Amino acid sequence: MASADLPTPDFTFDPNAPGACLAGVRPYRTGSFRLDAQLDSGRFVVHNYGHGGCGITLSWGCAAKVKEMVQKRIAVAHDTEVAVLGAGVMGMTAATLLLELGLRVTIYSDRDPAQTTSFKAGGHWAVSVVKYEGKENELKDILRTSYTTFKNSIGHGFGVSERPNFTPKPSPNLDVVEQLVPGLLPARVPLTRLPFEGHTKPGFKYQTLLVEPPIFLPRLESDLKARGVMFVHRNFTSKQHVFTSLTQKLIVNCTGLGAKVLWNDSKMVPVKGQLAMLPAQPDLQYLYGQDGYMFPRADHVVIGGTFEEGVNNEVASKTVCKDLVKHIAALFGKAAPRPMPEIHIHHPRNTAMVDPAMPARV
């Protein structure tokens, strides 16, 4: 280990420890995430779902777009109440901004915030596993607003920090931000060698954000409750069920993968991801992305990620999670090198879905 190297993680992993293995399902939508409004059966419905592997990343920017659509509507319809469907990151950030319009906000969800996919996210601020066909300009605004809002919340108890992220190759998930919104993120820095034990090859250092869902989501929830927002447990079985059981004329649909059934949206595709949660290691202050990823958070060192298209269950496999750890450990010379299985997020087979489209350079 060279003296300038950053600390080597302790890769000791007990898959039987409580909460050590986790699985969630990304709400991926072919073509593009959905962010639009429609009149449906006399209700004004704003849809905000399908953000795949970057819902945390895009949340504040999408919430700002939701607010704009609702603001235009209430200027003519004068509604005073809004129903937000979903208590994940999309529902709670939208609800937060809708309060600024003076609306009475109620959140309906069949899961508590801590049980949502959002709570399981790693928390890297990056554009991953998402499509945005026809929404390039909108995405520019979304990225700008989201990044700025998260950045401004650093140090205010939202679980956001600025961290270096080391990668052996250029990261399409971060380069796309530079291409869409030049200058939003600090420029990536090429390195002649990644500064870690066992590493000999060149790489890159990006400066990006880490948003820790176990801090961010409870903070949103408690702020909303303190401002009078009601959280109502409700399982909707269909769009008709939504309309017959709710009285609000304004509805904001943030049901993630649930929209596949509720709004009969065949473009929604489940993409399962698994995470290995190692004990927290406060001396690790960097993110790392190669053969998966590693995000040292306050609660755990999170090692991901897998990518199982079409798989819609939240059952974690101890074998898969052990493998995730071994892959990263091997790069630090702490485990035997191994071939990458197809369910690994960085397997070339998955590139088309994992990496966002890069805008054409002019």
Ligand SMILES: Cc1cc2nc3c(=O)[nH]c(=O)nc-3n(C[C@H](O)[C@H](O)[C@H](O)COP(=O)(O)OP(=O)(O)OC[C@H]3O[C@@H](n4cnc5c(N)ncnc54)[C@H](O)[C@@H]3O)c2cc1C
């Ligand atoms: C393993 C993994 C790692 C990830 N890492 C990152 C990351 O590092 N960075 C990042 O930005 N993103 C990451 N993501 C993606 C992120 O978690 C999602 O994009 C995000 O959680 C989507 O938020 P959402 O609010 O739309 O959906 P959800 O969090 O799933 O919330 C949907 C809500 O709708 C409710 N609902 C659904 N159907 C119904 C129904 N029929 N009736 C009533 N309520 C209903 C649910 O109960 C829930 O409250 C990751 C995802 C996974 C699985």
